[in-house]
Amino acid sequence: MPQRYFIDPIDFEIKTISGNDAHHISKVMRMHINDEIIVCSNQECYRCHITDITKDVLFEIDEKLVKKEAFHATLIQGLPKGSKIDTVVKYATIFGVSNIIFVEMNRSISKEKNTDNKLKRLESIAKEAAELAHRFDVPKIEFIKRLKDINYQPFSYVLVADENEKTTHLNHVINHQNIKEHIAIIIGPEGGITDEERNFFKDQKAHFISLGDNILPTEIASLYALSYLSIKNIE
Known part of the structure; x- marks a missing residue:
């Protein structure tokens, strides 16, 4: 190739x-x-x-080249610490994410600072990952200060990964009939999301979903959801 x-x-x-x-x-x-x-x-x-x-x-x-129709998913990722942010960008890009938004959440250890320098590095990581994955595009990356500053209106489905949710899984919300809709996937930082944030997401009409019985590290949790969307997209 x-x-x-x-x-x-x-x-x-x-x-x-x-x-x-x-x-x-x-x-x-x-x-x-x-x-x-x-x-x-x-x-x-x-x-x-x-x-x-x-x-x-x-x-x-x-x-x-002929472009295959892809799913449209935006990852809203609670700001992780250290090099985990690089891991999020690299593998979310490979798994087909359309946009990545990093946002400070209540339990974020890392804080939003020096975002211009971070953004240049992350855009380079995303570009290399997109080339590796033979994508047709490179996902857009941005930093947003607060959850309430994000516009949720464009999303048909807002999915919140929540360790407290035990019964609702991805396949209960997303299937081959609605896979082409604009989907937001929200992953909390280390420590997960707080009750205050749960209430905020309820106001956004979000769906709370389980990512399985095991607790996944924040830097790879999105891959569970993105891999599911990839499979549904080709069914």
């Missing part, structure tokens, strides 16, 4: 790959003129061949 690269629309217009991606093509992959690559921009991907390699890499389009 050809190597995949996501580039800006401006670079796509002039059929040029520059910066780290150009270095990766010429110095790491040691590609040559006429080698095949996949170039993605604006949620579309194209099979291309290299026409020139200098500081930048030039390419020509051979064919547009």
Whole structure:
């Protein structure tokens, strides 16, 4: 399978790959003129061949790839501590998330600070993960200060993973008939969600769901839900 690269629309217009991606093509992959690559921009991907390699890499389009219809899920993740945030972005991207929102919750140990620097690093992680997973797009990542600052109106379903919920599971709410709806998945930080937050989510008409009998670490809990959505999307 050809190597995949996501580039800006401006670079796509002039059929040029520059910066780290150009270095990766010429110095790491040691590609040559006429080698095949996949170039993605604006949620579309194209099979291309290299026409020139200098500081930048030039390419020509051979064919547009067919995009399969994907589910639309936004992960609202209680801000985790340390490098767990990198794990969330990498694997949620691989498992098909559309958007990732990090938000401070009552039990968040980490606090929202230096978000500009974090965002650049996380966007790079998401881009690499999207290339690895052969996605057509890279999820949007943002930091929001408070739960009440998030707009819940676009979501058809708001799913809250709650360790106190024992009877309602994902398959009781989401099935092959509503898998194409816009879904929000809410995962608490280390320590889970509080009663105050439960009451807030009830006001948003959220569905409280169990992720099984075992308590999952916050950095991988979303993968349970995303893997379920992936399976339902192809049924």
